Amino acid sequence: MKPVVADAIGYTVDGVPLLEDVSLAVDAGTFTAVVGPNGAGKTTLVRVLAGELRPTVGTVRVQGNPPGDVSPLALARLRAVLPQQTILLFAFRCLDVVMMGRHPHGDADAESKAMAAMETTDTLQFSSRAYPTLSGGEQTRVSLARVLAQETPVLFLDEPTASLDLSHQELVMGTLRGLSRAGATVVAVLHDLNLASRFADRVVLMHRGRVFAEGTPTEVLTADAVAEVYEVPIEVVDHPTLGYSLILPRAGRMDG
Amino acid sequence: MTESRRLSGRTVLAALGVGLIAAVVVSLGSGAVSISPRSVVGILLDHAGFDAGTTFTSQQDAVLWSIRLPRVLLGVVVGAGLGIAGAALQGIFRNPLADPQLIGLSSGAALGSAIAVLALEASIGAFAAPFGAFAGGILAGAAVYSIARNQGRTEVVTLILAGIAVAAVTGAGAAFLSVVADDPRLGSPLFYSLGSLGVATWRLFWVTAPLVAVAVVWLPFTARRLDLVLLGEREAGHLGVDVERLRIEVLILCTLAVGATVAAAGVIGFVGLLVPHAIRLVAGPGHRLLLPASALGGALLVVVADVVARTVALPLEVPVGLLTAIVGGPVFLWLIRRTRREHGGWG
Numbered sequence: 001m002k003p004v005v006a007d008a009i010g011y012t013v014d015g016v017p018l019l020e021d022v023s024l025a026v027d028a029g030t031f032t033a034v035v036g037p038n039g040a041g042k043t044t045l046v047r048v049l050a051g052e053l054r055p056t057v058g059t060v061r062v063q064g065n066p067p068g069d070v071s072p073l074a075l076a077r078l079r080a081v082l083p084q085q086t087i088l089l090f091a092f093r094c095l096d097v098v099m100m101g102r103h104p105h106g107d108a109d110a111e112s113k114a115m116a117a118m119e120t121t122d123t124l125q126f127s128s129r130a131y132p133t134l135s136g137g138e139q140t141r142v143s144l145a146r147v148l149a150q151e152t153p154v155l156f157l158d159e160p161t162a163s164l165d166l167s168h169q170e171l172v173m174g175t176l177r178g179l180s181r182a183g184a185t186v187v188a189v190l191h192d193l194n195l196a197s198r199f200a201d202r203v204v205l206m207h208r209g210r211v212f213a214e215g216t217p218t219e220v221l222t223a224d225a226v227a228e229v230y231e232v233p234i235e236v237v238d239h240p241t242l243g244y245s246l247i248l249p250r251a252g253r254m255d256g
Numbered sequence: 257m258t259e260s261r262r263l264s265g266r267t268v269l270a271a272l273g274v275g276l277i278a279a280v281v282v283s284l285g286s287g288a289v290s291i292s293p294r295s296v297v298g299i300l301l302d303h304a305g306f307d308a309g310t311t312f313t314s315q316q317d318a319v320l321w322s323i324r325l326p327r328v329l330l331g332v333v334v335g336a337g338l339g340i341a342g343a344a345l346q347g348i349f350r351n352p353l354a355d356p357q358l359i360g361l362s363s364g365a366a367l368g369s370a371i372a373v374l375a376l377e378a379s380i381g382a383f384a385a386p387f388g389a390f391a392g393g394i395l396a397g398a399a400v401y402s403i404a405r406n407q408g409r410t411e412v413v414t415l416i417l418a419g420i421a422v423a424a425v426t427g428a429g430a431a432f433l434s435v436v437a438d439d440p441r442l443g444s445p446l447f448y449s450l451g452s453l454g455v456a457t458w459r460l461f462w463v464t465a466p467l468v469a470v471a472v473v474w475l476p477f478t479a480r481r482l483d484l485v486l487l488g489e490r491e492a493g494h495l496g497v498d499v500e501r502l503r504i505e506v507l508i509l510c511t512l513a514v515g516a517t518v519a520a521a522g523v524i525g526f527v528g529l530l531v532p533h534a535i536r537l538v539a540g541p542g543h544r545l546l547l548p549a550s551a552l553g554g555a556l557l558v559v560v561a562d563v564v565a566r567t568v569a570l571p572l573e574v575p576v577g578l579l580t581a582i583v584g585g586p587v588f589l590w591l592i593r594r595t596r597r598e599h600g601g602w603g
Contacts, residue, residue, distance in 0.1 A: 052493060076496030083490055089350060090486050090541035091595075100484055104496045150495070 001064045003028050003154050003185040004049055009058030011041075011048055018044045019055070020209045026187060026202070028153075031180040033196035033217075034189045036206030037230050042189045043084070043158055045206065049187065050081045050156045062154055076104035080150035082157040086143045091130035094123060094142045101149030110149075117149040118142070120175055122168065136163040144172060148179075155179065157188040161195060173199040193247045197221050205229060221247055263538050265545040272552035276332070279556055283328045283563035288570060289319045296320065327456035330464060331562045331576075332555040334453070334521045337468035337513035339554020342528020343535070343546050344475050347482035348506040350489075351412050355529035356514040359415060360396040360422030362525075365511070365518040366430040366448045368392015373441050374433070382463045389515030396422050397507055409489065427523065443522070450577030451524035453562050464520040471513035472551050478506055479543035486541065524577045526584030527554050533591050557583075 004026040011019040019041050026032050034042045047053045049060055051067025059066055063078045070078070080101070088097070095111070098118055102110035118124045121141040126134060131142060140163055147155060160176070161169045169192075177199050180186045190196045196203055197217040205213045205220050207229045213220045226247060227234040233250040285291040291299070291312065298310025299320050338356060345354040345361075356362045372388020380387070400422050404415035431445035443455065481502050484492040489499050517524070531553040532546060539545050561579035568574065 050494070052490060071496075072493065072498050073496035076494060079494075081490075081494040083488070083494075086488055086491055088486060089352060090536065092483075092486070092541055096483075096540075096542065097487070100487060100495060103480065103484060 002026060003063050004187060005061040006045075006049060006055075007059045007061075009048060009055040009060060011044055011053060012056045018209055019048065022058075022209075022211055024049075024204065024211070024214070026185055028185050029180055029183050030201040031177050031186045031188070031199060032202040032204060033200035034187065034204045034206060035191070035193055035196050035221075036212070040206040040229075041209040042206050044209075045204075046081075046156045046158055046187065046189055050079055051075055052081070073104050076150065076152075078152055079154040079156060080147040080152040082140075082144055082147045082155070082160055084158045084162065085136070086139065088131045091132055093128050094118070094131050094134070095127040097131050097142055098123075098127075098145045098149050101146035104150060113151070114145070114149045117145040120148055121145040122171060137165060137168060140164060141168060141172070144175075148175075153183070154185045155187070157186070159189050159191060161190065161192065169195065193221055193226065197247060198244050218245075223247075262540045265539065265549075268535065268539045268545060268549050269552065272549060272556060276552055276556045276559065279559045279563070280328055280332065283331075283559050284320055284324050286563050286567050287319070287324065289316060291316045291320060322458075326458045326461045327453050327562070328559060330456040330461045330520060331453050331559045333461065333465045333468045334517040334524065335527060335555035335558030336472055336551040337517040337554070338524065338527040338558070339531040339550040339552075340472055340475055340547055341510040341513045342554070343532035343543070343550035344478070344482065344506050344510050345528070346532055347543055347546075348485060348503050349410055349412075349415060350486055351410075351415055352533070353412075353416050353529070355526075356510065357423060357523060357525045357528065359419035360400045360426065361393045361419075361511060361514050362518055362523045363423040363425075363427035363430065363448070364396020364399075365389035365393035365515040366523050367426040367433070368395070369515070369519045370430045370433045370437075370442055370448070374437055374439065377441065382459060385519035386463060386467055386516045389519040390511055391515075392426065393511040393515045393518070394508070396426055397511055401507070446575055447522035449523055450575035450581075451522035452573075452575050452577075453521050453558075454566075454573060456520075460520050464516045467516035468513045471509040472548075475506070475509050476544070476547045478502060478509075479547055482506070482543040482547075483541075522577070524558065524580055526577075526580045526588070527557055530580075530584040530588050530591070531557055533588070533595070537591060537594055 002025045006022055006024040009019060009022050010017060022045060034045060036042050048055050051062060054068060067075055095114060098114040099110045102113055118127060121144045123141045123145050126138060126142060144160060160172055164172060173195055176186050176188060200217055203217050203220040204211055205225060212229055213225050223234045223236045235248050235250050236245050238245045281293050281296050284296045285293055295310050295312040295316060298308040299312055299317050301308040303321060341356050346352055368391045369385045369389035372384045376384040400415060400418045403418040404411050427448055430448040434442040434445045434448060481497045484495050484497050485499060492499050532550045535546055535549045535553055562576050565576045565579045566573045
C-alpha cells in the first residue's frame, strides 16, 4: 500500500479546471517536491491530497483511506498539513500553538512532545513568546513544529521555506529529509528548484493543472522541461565541487 | 518585553468569584431601603433555615427576598450569558469584534422576543419571549453569517458590517413594535437598546437561568476546539476539528444564552465585547479559562452596573446598558491600547 495515492483526479471550480487527470503514487519514506510556476495547481493538489478539498473526479487515498471516509480526528492522525501562512489574531504563546498539534492524540505528555518539536525547528527560545509578535519566518518554523508534533506518517507542506533565511532553509529541508529517512512520507510544495533538486527524492513538475513530469530530480528538472514550463531559458550546470547541479535562468526571456 | 506575563487560571477565577460574591452582597444591600452586608447574609441564612443571630426588619427581609434577590440573580445570569457568548462568538468567528450585539444576534433576538410576546404569550406563557428571542437570534445570526461567508472563509469585516445592518433593522423593528403596539408587556423602546433588569421577578429568573445555564455548562466542552479554530479554519480542520459542526453548535448555544438574556433584560451592550478582551489580556486567549472567566466577569460587570444604575439617581433608575457603555467604552479603549503594546494590535 502506498501512503499517498491520487487516481486520475480532477478539481474544478465554477467550470474552471484547477487540476486535470493527475495521478500519483508516493512511496513511504520518500520526500517528494511539487514544483511548477504560479497557478500550476501545486497548492490545490496538496489540498486535495490532504483531504481538505474533495476531488471533482477521481479518488485520493491517504494511508489506504479516502480522506472523506475517515473521521476528521482519525485523518489528523494520518496526515499533517503546513499551510503557506498561519495568521493568529489572538496572542497564544508559541508553546501553546505547538501543543495544539497534539490535539488529535489527546495525550498527557503534549508539552514534552511539543518542546521536542520546537527543538527540531530551532524555536524553543520562542516558547513563551506570543506568536503574533514573531517575524514571518519565525512563525513558519513554529507552525512547522506544530506539524511535527502531530507525529503523522504523512506530511503535506505548502512552501515551508518561502519566508526562511538561508540557514533555516537548510535546517527545515534537512529536517524534512530526515523525517522521510525515518519512514515518513513527505510531500512539499517548493518554489526553489535548487532546494527541490538537492533534497527531494522525487519531483512532480506541475504545469497548467496537469503533471508535466514526475521522477527523480535529475530526470525531471532538465533544462528543456524547466524552460518549457516556466517559459524562461534555463541552464543546468554541475557545480565543480559541491557534487550537485544548479538550475539557473539565462538572462532574457525565451522568445524576446 | 515580549515574554507574555499571564496570571494563572485559578487566580483569575478565584478573584472573579470573590468579586462577584462581594458585588452581589453589596447590591442586595443597596437601594432606598439600606441593608448592611451582615444583615444581608443573615436574611439569606434565615431563608436557608439557619439562625445567624443578626437582626433585621421584616421590611428589609421582604425587599431583599422578593425584589432585590431575583433582580441581582437575574443580573448574574444575564451577565454570565452575555460574557460567555461574546467569548465563544469571537472564537468561532476568529473575530475580536464578534459581540452578540455587533453581529446582530441581540437585536434579532429582541425583535423575535417582541413578536413572540404579542403573538404567542397568551398560548405558551412565559417561555414565549425566550423562544421568540432564540428564533429571532438564529435567523439574524444565520443571515449575517451567510452574507459574511465567501469561498469557504468568513470575512472578518463583512461579518461586522452585515451585523450592524441586521442589528439596525431588527433593533428598530423591536422598538417600533413597542411604540405602536402600546402593550405594557413589551416595555419601553429603551428596553431594546439599553436594557433593564427592572422587570426582574423570581419567575423571570427561573425562566431565564436554565437556558443560560445550558450554554454556560456546555460551551466549555468546546474550548479546546475553539482554540484550534483560532489557528485558522483550515488548520483546525487539519487537526481533526469538524469546523462546520462546531460553528453550528456554538452558534446555537450562544443564541440560546443571548436570546434568554434579551427576553429577560433587553439589549445590554458592551458586556460580550469588553469582558472577554479583558480576560484575554490578563490570562491569555485559551478558551478553557476564557469561557468560564468571561461568564464570571460578565456577571460581575452586570451586577455592578445594575447597582449603580438603580442607586445613582434615586429615586430614578437609569437603564443598565447606559452604565455598561459609560464604563465599558473607556475601558475598552484602554484595552485596545494595551493589546497593541503587548501583542501588536489587530492590524
